[in-house]
Amino acid sequence: MDMNQATVWWLIAGALVAIELATGTFYLLMLAVGAAAAALAAHLGLGLTAQIATAAVVGGAAVVLWHQKRAARDQAAPANANPDVNLDIGQSVQVDHWQPGGRATVKYRGADWQARYQGSDTPVAGRYVIRAVEGSCLLLDH
Template identity: 45%
Template structure:
């Protein structure tokens, strides 16, 4: 019976490697606890209960840790969704209303300043994309 539990743990680890989620590792820990219970000689129902309790506890602990929390970032600002976030572009001149028009990736784009930014020519970093508008902030000259 212990081979069954350790086999399940191994399958959960392989599945975790294919999906990249830590939750399957926590389930694998529960399966290993079931295998250890089998080695100790506990009955099959106790092995199942122990495995389930350990797995559920591990999942809850992971959920409360910093590794289990999801970053709540809207898609317009998420570089994982929009690859333009973090890219740099040069703005030569700003209009009086705080807007500009620049060429970026072979097309003309409307550009707006992020809150608290000053309209001056120079290099800017894209912070957000709202439709066909790029929201930018000045690049720190020491990092450029």
């Protein structure tokens, strides 16, 4: 049985996906994308060298882009200031009176909370947004 080059590339892509499913190594899925691109290059009639180059460039670029995206996500805000982790971040509270040093006591979720102003100007009574939470202290800003 004689297989054409496109079939071989599709089989390689399928094998990479199967190995990725067994191991959980997402980078193998990116390499499978490169093998699929090489299969498409074979369907277009490009030579073996062009197919290998296509697999290397597309698969390598996919791995690099995935790695960069993952690294950027890992550098996200710390948990105490990340709205994906702490649902209080971004909520607003009413401050009726500020104490010296930019501190206040606010009602939030039915309880009294300590609050601290994070801005550079002098705080005045009004509506503020929770930017972070440190223990039981809300860090507020406009």
